[in-house]
Amino acid sequence: MRPRLRTARGLAIVGLVLGPASAATADADFIDGRPDTGLHTWCYDNVTTLRSYLDAAMTRLREQTVVDTAYYATCDSHTDVRWVQGPTPDPTLSGYTQCLAYWPNGRCDHWRITMSKQVMDRTAHPIATYRQVSCHELGHSLGVSHYLTLPGNDTVHSCMRNKFAPTGAAWETQYGTHHKSVHINPWFS
Numbered sequence: 001m002r003p004r005l006r007t008a009r010g011l012a013i014v015g016l017v018l019g020p021a022s023a024a025t026a027d028a029d030f031i032d033g034r035p036d037t038g039l040h041t042w043c044y045d046n047v048t049t050l051r052s053y054l055d056a057a058m059t060r061l062r063e064q065t066v067v068d069t070a071y072y073a074t075c076d077s078h079t080d081v082r083w084v085q086g087p088t089p090d091p092t093l094s095g096y097t098q099c100l101a102y103w104p105n106g107r108c109d110h111w112r113i114t115m116s117k118q119v120m121d122r123t124a125h126p127i128a129t130y131r132q133v134s135c136h137e138l139g140h141s142l143g144v145s146h147y148l149t150l151p152g153n154d155t156v157h158s159c160m161r162n163k164f165a166p167t168g169a170a171w172e173t174q175y176g177t178h179h180k181s182v183h184i185n186p187w188f189s
Helices: 051-063 127-139 177-188
Strands: 011-015 040-045 068-071 082-083 097-103 109-114
Touching: 040 051, 051 068, 051 127, 097 127, 109 127
Parallel strands: 040 068, 040 082, 082 109
Antiparallel strands: 011 097, 097 109
């Protein structure tokens, strides 16, 4: 069964803005409906200099969770994640995740993740920012949302933290225990 496409009005749009923290938000489940389950495939569409960071994000996902991933050399309408390097709709965003196609059951079948190297290169730590933003935006394709204060019983932040400037800390490329045990692993198991 092929997914149905929705217009821009029905698309969930998630962006990452780097800056000072503000008020806490709830730990929402699956920002754009649940992702489809099974193999989480990815491809590149107009990605030049960020490939190694995106490959590393996919590897870390496999190592940290139960999610299986596979690279497809050619993007098609059912590739789960289409990585794009270029400007985001909001010129202040480092990354932007958008569901492009839904299954009739409401699950997202196809995500486009846009990475703005231009915005990330203006940060104090560009390489740390590439790593954190790739982990963060990939997390949205798994159905995980932002947070500003630690979710659940976590004692260490994760790459899904929002409104901060990456410095290269280990947690900036990791999914937190809460996101793995409550959201990602149960859904993909």
